[in-house]
Amino acid sequence: MSGLLGVFFNFCRTSVRGVRLKMKVHLLLILAVCLNTQYGSSALPDSCSYPPSKWCSSLHSAVQCGVLKQCLESNFTRSHQTADPVRVELYYESLCPGCRGFLTQMLFPTWLMLSDIMAVTLVPYGNAQEKPDEQKYIFLCQHGEQECLGNMIETCLLNMTENAFYTIFCMESSNDVIKSAKSCVEVSSPEVSWDKLMTCVNGNQGNQLMHQNAMKTKALNPPHEYVPWVTINGVHTEDLQNKAMNSLFTLVCSMYKGTKPPACGSSQRHYKSYCHNE
Structure with a gap:
C-alpha cells in the first residue's frame, strides 16, 4: 500500500491504541475521503448518499451511513469539555x-x-x-x-x-x-x-x-x-x-x-493477563 492510503494506515496502526470509540468516526471520515480520492466514488458505502464530512450532520445521515453510535459519542464528549x-x-x-x-x-x-x-x-x-x-x-x-x-x-x-x-x-x-x-x-x-x-x-x-x-x-x-x-x-x-x-x-x-481525553493516555487500561504455554 502506497501514497495517501499508506500514510493513513501507518497512522492508524501506530496511533489508535487507547482511543475511545468516539474518535473512530473521524478515522472513518478521512479513510472514506482517501479511498474515494484514490479509487473513485465506489469505495464509499452504497447505502450512504452523504459525503464523509456530512456523516454526523444529522440523525438521518448518521443512520444511513452507519455511524450513529460514533457520532453520538463524539457529540457527547465535545459538549462536556470545559x-x-x-x-x-x-x-x-x-x-x-x-x-x-x-x-x-x-x-x-x-x-x-x-x-x-x-x-x-x-x-x-x-x-x-x-x-x-x-x-x-x-x-x-x-x-x-x-x-x-x-x-x-x-x-x-x-x-x-x-x-x-x-x-x-x-x-x-x-x-x-x-x-x-x-x-x-x-x-x-x-x-x-x-x-x-x-x-x-x-x-x-x-x-x-x-x-x-x-x-x-x-x-x-x-x-x-x-x-x-x-x-x-x-x-x-x-x-x-x-x-x-x-x-x-x-x-x-x-x-x-x-480533563485529558482517553486519547492522551490518562484513562488507558493496562492488562497483565497471560495465556501460558502448557
Whole structure:
C-alpha cells in the first residue's frame, strides 16, 4: 500500500491504541475521503448518499451511513469539555516540502485524534511577498506561481467551507497539489462549487483574503524565520516549535488544562493477563 492510503494506515496502526470509540468516526471520515480520492466514488458505502464530512450532520445521515453510535459519542464528549482548546496555528506555503510533511503527517493526524481539545488555524502564505498594485496586490511566492495558486486555492477554501482542512490535507498529500485540487474539493467539500472557488481565487475576494494572510504573517512576534512556523496559544518559541515538530500530539495533550481525553493516555487500561504455554 502506497501514497495517501499508506500514510493513513501507518497512522492508524501506530496511533489508535487507547482511543475511545468516539474518535473512530473521524478515522472513518478521512479513510472514506482517501479511498474515494484514490479509487473513485465506489469505495464509499452504497447505502450512504452523504459525503464523509456530512456523516454526523444529522440523525438521518448518521443512520444511513452507519455511524450513529460514533457520532453520538463524539457529540457527547465535545459538549462536556470545559477548558479552552489548545490553539495551534500553522503558517505555511502550499508547495514547501517541510510544510506538506508537517501538515499531513503531524498536524492533521493529531487534529483527528484530539479535535475535542484543540483548534487549528491554517495561514497559507509563508515566505511569500506582496506588492501593492493599485487596488490589488501582486504576490511573489518562494516556489513560484504554482505555489501562489495553491496558497490562493487553500485560502479561498478556508473562507468558504468548514471542511477546508479535509480538502487541504487531500491536496497536500497528493503527488501534485494543484492538479489534485478539483477532485479533492469534489470529494471532501462537495458543497463548494469549483467555479465559485475559482472566482474567489482569480478575483478581488481571494486577493484581499491573501492580503489578510500576509498581514497576519508579518505581524508575527517574533517574526517568522522559516516555514512551517507554529504558534501554540498565540506563542512561538524555539522550544514549542521543536516539541510541535517532534510530537505535536504529546504537546497538545500536555498543554490542555481540562480533563485529558482517553486519547492522551490518562484513562488507558493496562492488562497483565497471560495465556501460558502448557
